[in-house]
Amino acid sequence: MSKQTATKVRSTAPTATTACCPSVLGAPMETADAAELASRFSALADPARLRVLSLIAASPEGEVCVCDFVGPLGKSQPTVSHHLKILSDAGLVQSERRGKWVWYSLNRARLSELRTAIDG
Amino acid sequence: MSKQTATKVRSTAPTATTACCPSVLGAPMETADAAELASRFSALADPARLRVLSLIAASPEGEVCVCDFVGPLGKSQPTVSHHLKILSDAGLVQSERRGKWVWYSLNRARLSELRTAIDG
DNA sequence: CTGATACATTGACAGGCGTCAATATTTAGA
DNA sequence: TCTAAATATTGACGCCTGTCAATGTATCAG
Numbered sequence: 013m014s015k016q017t018a019t020k021v022r023s024t025a026p027t028a029t030t031a032c033c034p035s036v037l038g039a040p041m042e043t044a045d046a047a048e049l050a051s052r053f054s055a056l057a058d059p060a061r062l063r064v065l066s067l068i069a070a071s072p073e074g075e076v077c078v079c080d081f082v083g084p085l086g087k088s089q090p091t092v093s094h095h096l097k098i099l100s101d102a103g104l105v106q107s108e109r110r111g112k113w114v115w116y117s118l119n120r121a122r123l124s125e126l127r128t129a130i131d132g
Numbered sequence: 133m134s135k136q137t138a139t140k141v142r143s144t145a146p147t148a149t150t151a152c153c154p155s156v157l158g159a160p161m162e163t164a165d166a167a168e169l170a171s172r173f174s175a176l177a178d179p180a181r182l183r184v185l186s187l188i189a190a191s192p193e194g195e196v197c198v199c200d201f202v203g204p205l206g207k208s209q210p211t212v213s214h215h216l217k218i219l220s221d222a223g224l225v226q227s228e229r230r231g232k233w234v235w236y237s238l239n240r241a242r243l244s245e246l247r248t249a250i251d252g
Numbered sequence: 253c254t255g256a257t258a259c260a261t262t263g264a265c266a267g268g269c270g271t272c273a274a275t276a277t278t279t280a281g282a
Numbered sequence: 283t284c285t286a287a288a289t290a291t292t293g294a295c296g297c298c299t300g301t302c303a304a305t306g307t308a309t310c311a312g
Contacts, residue, residue, distance in 0.1 A: 036182055037189040037243070040204075046179035046186070054177040056250070058300080059166035062156055062173075066166070069157040069252070078259060084160075088302055093260055095300090112258050112309050120252050123157075127250050130176070132189070132240050178270080198289060208272055213290055215270090232279050232288050 033125045037132045049129055055102035056126070060085050061095045065104065068118050075108075075117040153245050157252045169249055175222035176246070180205050181215045185224065188238050195228075195237040 034045035041049070055061060063085060068076050081092045096116060099105045103122040108115050154165035161169070175181060183205060188196045201212045216236060219225045223242040227234050 036176075036185050037238075039186075040190045041183050041186040043179065043183070046182045050177050050179040050182055053173055053182075054299095056156075057170050057174040057177040059163065059170040060300085062166045062170055063161050063163070065156050066158075066161040070160045079257095087300090089259070090261080090303080091301055097260080109259090109308090114259065118157075118252075123250055123252060127247050130243055130247050132238075132243060174269095180270085199287095207270090209289075210273080210291080211271055217290080229278085229289090234289065 033129060035128065036130050052102050052104075052126055055098055055104055058095065058098075060087055060091075061099055064092075064095060064099060064116075065118065065123075068105065068116060075115040077113045077115055079113065081116075153249060155248065156250050172222050172224075172246055175218055175224055178215065178218075180207055180211070181219055184212075184215060184219060184236075185238065185243075188225065188236060195235040197233045197235055199233065201236075 034041055034049050036049065056065075064081060067081065067084060068074065078089075078092065078096065081096070082089050085092055085095075087095075096105065096107070100107060100116075104119055104126075105116050106119055108117070154161055154169050156169065176185075184201060187201065187204060188194065198209075198212065198216065201216070202209050205212055207215075216225065216227070220227060220236075224239055224246075225236050226239055227236050229235075
């Protein structure tokens, strides 16, 4: 605790990771858990990617073709692919190739995990 | 929609912002809403800041002195202050000066807003 | 096989972010 | 008022990220 110390004492409760995934507001987080969670929240920390998720969620079929992201997002096709890859790597979306097109859909379980990670 | 177009058609449901705050999985997000939400998620996109929130949540009194972050986080005092400012600017924590010390506590309402923003 | 379309990858660039040392500010106590 | 302690701010640095143009890859139509 170095030289500086206040009157109150930090909790030293045992570090326990939640069943499925680390929780921010539960027990004190391990450094590794924090790093992993942070990288997942990083996937949500961009306007274009949030709009990607939103567009998929708003789609009646629950899936959107890559070509239908480009216009609404106002970004180049490579940039859109870049964002889709980040969301895919984070496990928040999944893709399926059908013919020339690639369709992206939400992974609601992974999104739900992120939500419960900030449960109080 | 440029030159490329798939068989299925995007939903053009009316853009309606939720009562309190934009929701990712509700109606299609406006660009401005997406930008604001993204900036809030950015506050969660760092391991040190997640551990700050976790340390506060794990504290019995619900508040932690700045000096008690420095050791556990393993970062310099200016770096800790920097992260606290980011969390504070995002409205996720609030500070109160008492004597020489500054105590930080969670703003659970704002955290809850972020949680509901990814509600399905 | 050839050409066109849809998507992914690469390379390059500018801007933002995390980090620390140094310094400034605020507060309490002597 | 002077000194020490706690916190915030500034400046500088390297790294990461979002962006696009150019190119590569895959699929279909002919």
